[in-house]
Amino acid sequence: MKEKNSYLKLKHKPNYDNEIIATFYGESKTSLKELAQQVAGESSIGTWTKLTTLSNKIFEKLAARIFYLNKKTGIFKIAYPLSLFEPKSIPQLLSSIGGNIFSMKAVKNLRLKDIEFPKKYINQFDGPRWGIEGIRNILKIHNRPIIGCIMKPKLGLTSTQNANLAAKIFQNGIDLIKDDENLTSLTFNKFEDRVKKVLFLKKKVEKETGQKKVYVFNVTAPVSIMIKRAKLVKKLGGRCIMIDIISAGWAAVQELRNQNLDLIIHGHRAGHSTFTRNKRHGISMLVLANLSRLAGVDQFHTGTVVGKMEGTAEEVCKINDLLKEDWREFDKLRENWGLIKPVLPIASGGLHPGLVSKLIEILGENLVINFGGGLHGHPQGSIAGAQAAVQSVEAATQGIPLKIYARNHKELKAALEYWKS
Ligand code: CAP
Ligand code: MG
Numbered sequence: 001m002k003e004k005n006s007y008l009k010l011k012h013k014p015n016y017d018n019e020i021i022a023t024f025y026g027e028s029k030t031s032l033k034e035l036a037q038q039v040a041g042e043s044s045i046g047t048w049t050k051l052t053t054l055s056n057k058i059f060e061k062l063a064a065r066i067f068y069l070n071k072k073t074g075i076f077k078i079a080y081p082l083s084l085f086e087p088k089s090i091p092q093l094l095s096s097i098g099g100n101i102f103s104m105k106a107v108k109n110l111r112l113k114d115i116e117f118p119k120k121y122i123n124q125f126d127g128p129r130w131g132i133e134g135i136r137n138i139l140k141i142h143n144r145p146i147i148g149c150i151m152k153p154k155l156g157l158t159s160t161q162n163a164n165l166a167a168k169i170f171q172n173g174i175d176l177i178k179d180d181e182n183l184t185s186l187t188f189n190k191f192e193d194r195v196k197k198v199l200f201l202k203k204k205v206e207k208e209t210g211q212k213k214v215y216v217f218n219v220t221a222p223v224s225i226m227i228k229r230a231k232l233v234k235k236l237g238g239r240c241i242m243i244d245i246i247s248a249g250w251a252a253v254q255e256l257r258n259q260n261l262d263l264i265i266h267g268h269r270a271g272h273s274t275f276t277r278n279k280r281h282g283i284s285m286l287v288l289a290n291l292s293r294l295a296g297v298d299q300f301h302t303g304t305v306v307g308k309m310e311g312t313a314e315e316v317c318k319i320n321d322l323l324k325e326d327w328r329e330f331d332k333l334r335e336n337w338g339l340i341k342p343v344l345p346i347a348s349g350g351l352h353p354g355l356v357s358k359l360i361e362i363l364g365e366n367l368v369i370n371f372g373g374g375l376h377g378h379p380q381g382s383i384a385g386a387q388a389a390v391q392s393v394e395a396a397t398q399g400i401p402l403k404i405y406a407r408n409h410k411e412l413k414a415a416l417e418y419w420k421s
Contacts, residue, residue, distance in 0.1 A: 005056065005059045005063070006037065007036070007037050007040035007041055007044075007046070007063055007064055007065065007066055007078075008033065008036065008037060008040075008066045008069070009065040009066060009067055010066070010067060010068070010069065011067075012065045012067040012079060013067070014067055014077070014079045015079065015118075016116070016118055017118050017119070017120065018081065018082050018118060018120070019079040019080055019081055019082060019118065020079075020080045020082065020084075020085065020093075020097070020115060020116070020117055020118065020121065021077060021078070021079055021080075021115070021116040022043075022077065022078050022080065022097050022112060022114070022115050022116075023075065023076075023077050023112075023113045023114040023115075024036070024039060024075070024076050024077070024078065024110060024111065024112055024113065025073075025074050025075055025109070025110070025111040025113055025280065026039070026074050026076060026107065026109065026110050026111075027074060027107075027108040027109040027110075027280065028106060028107070028108060029105070029106055029107075029108055030106065031071075032069060032071050032074060032076065033069060033071075034106065035106055035107060035110075036066045036069055036076040036078070037066070038101075038104060038106050038107075039076075039078070039101045039104075039107075039110065040063070040064040040065070040066050040078050041063075041064070042099075042100050042101050042104065043064060043078070043080075043096050043097050043099065043100070043101050044062060044063055044064035044080060044084055044096065045058065045059070045062050045063055045064075045084075046063070061081065061083065062081055062083060062084055063081075064078045064079065064080045064081075064084075065078065065079045066078050067079055075113075080096070080097070082118060082120065082121060084096060085121065087121075087124045088124040088125055088254075089254075090250040090251075090253075090254060090291055090294065090295055091249075091250050091251050093291075094250065094291075097112060097115065098112060098283055102281070102282070109278075109280040109281040110281060111278075111279070111280055111281055111282055111283070111284065112282075112283045112284065112287055113284050113286070113287070114284065114286055114287060115287055115290060117290075117294075119338055122294065122337055122338060122340055123338050123339070123340075125294045125295070125296070125340065126257060126258075126296055126340075127293060127294065127296055127337075127339070127340030127341050128265070128293065128296050128297060128298040128340070128341045128342075128343055129257070129260070129262060129263075129264070129265070129296065129298065129341075130264050130298045130341070131298060131341025131342050131343060131344070132324065132341070132342045132343070132344045132366065133341070133342075134264075134298070134341070135214075135264055135298060135299060135344050136344075138212060138214065138239060138264070139175055139176075139212050139213075139214060140211075140212055141175060143365075144365060144393065144397050145360065145365045145366070145367055145368065145369045145393055145397070146175045146176055146344075146367070146368045146369070147173065147174050147175050147176070147368075147369055147371075147389060147390055147393050148174065148175065148176040148177065148178060148346070148348070148368045148369060148370040148371070149169050149174045149176070149177045149178070149370065149371055149372070149375050149386065149389070150177075150178050150179075150180055150348065150370055150371070150372035151165070151166065151177065151178070151179060151180060151183070151372075151376075152180070152372050152373060152375075152376040152377075153376075154180040154181075154182055154183060155180070155182060155183055155186060155189075156188070157188075157189060158188050158189055159188075159189045159190060159193035159194040159197050159198075160193075160197060162189060162194055162197070162198065163194065163197035163198045163200070163201050164201070165382060166198050166201065166202070166215060167198075167201035167202065167204070167205050168382065168383055168386075169375070169382060169383070169386045170202060170205045170209075170213045171205050171208070171209065172383050172386035172387050172390070173386060173387065173389075173390035174213075174375075174386050174389065174390070175211075175212075175213060175214065176213070176214040176215075176216065176240075176368060177213075177214075177215050177216065178215070178216035178218070178242060178266065178370070179194075179216060179217055179218035179242060180218070180372075181218065181220075181242075181244050181268045181270040182270075183218055184218055184219075184220055184221055185221070185229075191217070191219075191229055191232075192232060194217070195217055195229075195232055195233055195236055195238060196236060198215050198217075199215065199236050199237055199238055202215055203237070214239050214240045214264065215238065215239075215240065216240045216241070216242045216264075216266045217229070217233050217238060217240070217241050217242065218241075218242045218243075218244070218268075219233070219241045219242065219243060219256070220242070220243055220244040220247065220248050220268075221248075223248075223251070223252050223255055226243070226248065226252060226255075226256065227255065227256070227259060229241070230256060230259060230261055230263060231259075231261065233263060234261045234262070234263055238263065239263060239264055240263055240264040240265075240266055241256070241261075241263050241264070241265060241266065242265075242266040242267075242268055243256055243265065243266070243267060243268070243297075244268045244269075244270050244271070245267045245268065245269060245292060245295075245297065246269060246270060246271035246272050246274075247270065247271055250291065250295060253265075253267070253292075253295045253296070253297065254295050254296070256296075257295060257296030257297075264298045264299065265296060265297050265298050265299075266297075266298070266299050266300075266346075267292050267297035267298075267299065267300040267301065268301055269285075269288065269300070269301045272285065272288055273310070276288060277310060285302070285303075285311070285315065285319055286315075286318060286319055286322065289302060289319045289322055289323055289343075290322060292323075292343065293322075293323060293337075293340060293342075293343050294340070297343060298341075298343060298344065299343060299344040299345075299346055299368060300323060300343050300344070300345060300346060301346045301348055301349075302316055302319045302320055302323065302345045302346065302347070303315075303316040303319070303347065303349070304316070304347040304348065304349055304350065304351055304355075304359060304363075305359070305362050305363065306350075306351075306355045306358050306359050306362070307347070307348070307349045307350030307351045307355065307359075308349045308350025309349040309350065313362050316362075316363065317362070317363065319345070320345040320363060320364075320367070323342060323343040323344075323345050324342050324343070324344075324345065324366055325342060344366070344367065344368060345363070345366075345367045345368070346367065346368040346370060347359055347363060347367050347368065347369050347370065348368075348369075348370035348372070349370075349372075350373070350374070351369060351370060351371050351372075351374045352371065352373070352374030352375075352377075352415060352419040353371075353374065353388045353389055353391065353392030353402065353412055353415040353416065353419070354392070354402065354415065354416050354419050354420070355374075356369065356389075356392040356393055356395075356396045356402070357392075357395070357396040357401070357402055359396075360393075360396045360397065365397060369389075369393060371385070371389045374389070374415075374419065375388075375389050377418075378411070378414065378415055378418070379414055379418050380411065380414055384411040384414065384415075385411075385415070387409075387411040387412075388409075388411040388412045388414065388415035391405060391406075391409040391411060391412040392405075392412055392415070395409075395412070402416060403416065
């Protein structure tokens with residue numbers, strides 16, 4: 001390979017139809033230029049030394065190109081020819097752009113901040129089966145947030161206790177109830193038992209109330225077992241399954257979507273902070289959200305700003321906007337998501353009725369608002385907790401201050417007194 005074959009091509013004009021564009025932040029032990037060169041090489045076709053096997057022809061065709069580099073900010077952008085990527089494979093994409101580069105000694109810190117995909121690449125994926133509109137049509141809720149509940153304790157209830165409690169919570173106005181991220185199939189609460197018992201009672205409640213309800217079953221497991229569980233939910237008339245996308249992995253998420261079971265896929269992101277949280281290293285939550293939409297997740301945890309999990313208003317709003325809309329609304333250069341449906345954001349983690357007005361003020365109403373501890377921890381129990389949660393959303397969506405609404409709603413009043421936000 002001749003010296004002229006450098007990955008640094010600052011005159012290169014990115015081709016948004018045929019290249020994947022990645023934005024990195026880097027801190028180097030030598031220079032940012034050197035770091036960017038190593039990143040571009042290792043994530044495309046190169047390695048630590050020149051190669052006799054790497055011809056000019058291959059280089060011209062497949063080398064990544066660093067077309068932007070700013071020493072002051074540490075930001076550099078790389079354009080990757082589309083031929084480097086297998087169609088419809090998030091694992092293969094991440095083995096390149098999210099792979100060895102993070103381990104290199106030259107890297108002090110490296111963060112994949114953003115990826116932009118050409119339309120051609122996006123269109124290979126099916127994306128969400130239902131998306132926001134589909135989920136709202138199923139629930140017949142179009143003009144307010146969807147009110148959700150996480151069963152608590154995370155683990156410990158038997159399948160019968162789980163089903164009975166879920167039925168009562170549904171009866172008291174909650175639209176969606178979910179398993180927790182570590183509740184799969186345990187000795188005291190077997191998956192199959194839970195699905196049977198929950199769905200039996202859910203159907204009864206739907207008949208009584210005339211309302212549609214969604215129970216989210218956590219199918220996370222080694223892939224073959226996970227698919228069996230998803231099929232069981234389908235067979236027994238369920239509408240939704242959850243996968244822990246980080247612990248199960250992208251291949252599992254894609255496989256679940258490829259089964260075309262017509263179930264809503266709920267994406268839980270437990271573990272994402274192992275690589276998203278350090279703002280100078282790892283992969284951003286924005287990239288993760290982007291990949292979830294491609295992989296076909298219908299509704300996805302993105303944070304609350306006001307609750308127990310880390311995430312600033314600016315960051316969570318940007319992620320939610322990405323999931324809800326076509327990115328072109330926000331930046332004309334961004335890719336075209338074509339027929340890929342928008343994803344419903346889920347606000348969850350440390351929420352209680354006292355936080356709902358603020359939450360809606362920041363994130364809007366097009367989302368799922370999930371209450372776990374903030375429902376089952378209500379001083380008068382889970383039923384009052386469900387009522388207080390519903391009342392808080394009623395007040396906030398009507399623009400009524402929670403304290404005023406609480407004057408005639410005793411469950412909300414008790415919640416506000418208990419959790420002084
Ligand atoms: C919330 C939750 C969710 C987190 C995940 C929990 O319970 O069930 O898993 O919301 O975080 O176990 O913490 P609480 P995120 O309502 O009792 O906090 O949504 O940010 O991914
Ligand atoms: Mg949880």
